Amino acid sequence: MASPTLSQIIIYPVKSLAGINIESWDVDDKGLRYDRKWMLIDENKQFLSQRRLPEMALIKTQIDDNNLILSAPANDKISIPLDKTEHDSEQISVNIWKDQCLANPVSLEIDQWFSDFLNTPCRLVYLPETEKRSVDPNYALASDQTAFSDGFPFLIISQSSLDALNHAMQEDLPMNRFRPNLVISGCEPYAEDSWREVSISGINFRLPKPCSRCAVPTINQETAEQGKEPLLTLSRSRKWNKQVYFGQNALHSHTGQLSCGDQVKILTTGPKQPPL
Numbered sequence: 001m002a003s004p005t006l007s008q009i010i011i012y013p014v015k016s017l018a019g020i021n022i023e024s025w026d027v028d029d030k031g032l033r034y035d036r037k038w039m040l041i042d043e044n045k046q047f048l049s050q051r052r053l054p055e056m057a058l059i060k061t062q063i064d065d066n067n068l069i070l071s072a073p074a075n076d077k078i079s080i081p082l083d084k085t086e087h088d089s090e091q092i093s094v095n096i097w098k099d100q101c102l103a104n105p106v107s108l109e110i111d112q113w114f115s116d117f118l119n120t121p122c123r124l125v126y127l128p129e130t131e132k133r134s135v136d137p138n139y140a141l142a143s144d145q146t147a148f149s150d151g152f153p154f155l156i157i158s159q160s161s162l163d164a165l166n167h168a169m170q171e172d173l174p175m176n177r178f179r180p181n182l183v184i185s186g187c188e189p190y191a192e193d194s195w196r197e198v199s200i201s202g203i204n205f206r207l208p209k210p211c212s213r214c215a216v217p218t219i220n221q222e223t224a225e226q227g228k229e230p231l232l233t234l235s236r237s238r239k240w241n242k243q244v245y246f247g248q249n250a251l252h253s254h255t256g257q258l259s260c261g262d263q264v265k266i267l268t269t270g271p272k273q274p275p276l
Contacts, residue, residue, distance in 0.1 A: 004191075004264035006200055007159060008175065008183035013068050014124070015039040015148045016049035017059045018221065019176065024259040027203060027252060030133075030145045031153030032181055034063065034082070038126045039094070039103070039148040040114060047096045047148070050216050053118055054224040072117045080106055080124075094125055096148060101133045135251065139208040144251050152249035155180045155211055156192055161246070164189035169233045177217040177230065180247055184264050192248045193276070197268040204253035210273045212243040240274035248273070 012019040015036045026033040040048040040056070050056045062069040067079040091102045103125035105111070111123045127133070127147050135144040136151060146153040157180040166172055175183060182200070184192065195207050213234065219226050234244040 004158075004184050004187040004266070006182060006258060006260055006262040006264055007185035008180075009258055009260060010176075010179075010181055010183070011035040011063075012179065013038055013061045013063060014059070014070070015047065016053075016056045016216075017061050017070075018057060019179065020061055020063060024257060027256050027258060029255065030127075030147045031149070031252065032258075034068070035153070035181065036146075036148040038068070038080075038106070038124055039096070040118075040122045040124055041094050041103075043121050045092060045094045047094065048118075048122055050219055051214055053120065054219045054226055055118060057219055057221045057224050059114075059117065070113070075113065075117050078110065078113050080110065091128070092125070097150065099133065102128065102131050104128055139249075140251055152209070153252060154182060154205065154250035155247050156182045156184060156195075156198075156205070156207065156250050157247040158187050158189070158192050159183055159185045160187055160189040161192065165230055165233065165246070168237060169229050171229055173217075173230060174221070176221045177219070178213075178247060179216065182250075182258070186264075190272075193272040193274070194269045195248065195266055196270045199265040199267055201256060201258050201262045203256045203258065204267065205250045206253075207248040207250050207273075209249045210245040211247040211249050213246050217246070238274070238276060240276060243274075245274045245276075 009022050009025050010019040011032045013034050042048055059072045066082055068082060069077055069079045071077045091104055093100050094103045106124045114122050114124055132145055135146055157178055162175055198205050217230050234246060238244050238246055
């Protein structure tokens with residue numbers, strides 16, 4: 001088999017909205033640039049996701065030179081300046097799982113746009129450059145950061161793992177069900193389970209923890225309809241300690257740039273995680 005290569009790079013500018021496939025992208029201190037820099041919150045300042053509002057999948061995102069562009073069925077497009085600074089608005093404390101961090105509201109106009117489409121009161125906030133959100137110290141260094149991801153700046157999945165899962169299901173689910181940031185081709189199915197450190201374009205990635213899966217992969221990202229797969233099949237083949245796993249969370253060593261086609265060098269391996 002050929003050497004593994006980076007075959008897809010995906011960013012999700014707004015947490016739980018549709019992602020953007022890109023050919024080449026910068027990596028900053030928090031991960032892929034603009035990845036989950038924005039997030040929707042409810043009236044209690046709790047984050048919103050497809051777990052609660054599957055129709056969030058229908059909101060598409062684009063990035064041009066200066067703006068984040070949002071579009072939704074039967075709604076006019078709306079844009080947000082990428083260079084909006086923390087001096088534009090007050091800061092509020094928001095909640096992501098067990099974490100709290102400071103964020104800045106974007107605008108009342110944007111809030112209304114989302115609230116109308118999702119049929120629920122919500123606000124769009126962004127993470128200011130000055131805010132440092134740390135990663136779980138059980139798996140990370142004190143210097144590791146992320147933006148509004150669930151917990152880690154990167155999620156890595158191999159294409160062959162999805163191919164094997166689809167074969168087991170007799171389905172053809174797309175990769176976007178699993179919302180990875182980096183997709184690797186040219187390796188054996190579930191090879192990433194044993195990777196501990198890899199290097200891509202001079203950036204080292206540590207893979208300290210497998211990704212336990214919630215209900216989001218059961219949501220069709222084009223229709224927002226929910227089914228039973230892939231969790232039904234994963235519960236038979238990828239279950240450990242009452243959780244199902246698919247993909248590996250990852251942390252990066254430093255900043256740089258990634259491009260599709262970059263070679264993936266496997267630096268360190270270890271026992272499979274989860275131990276299946």
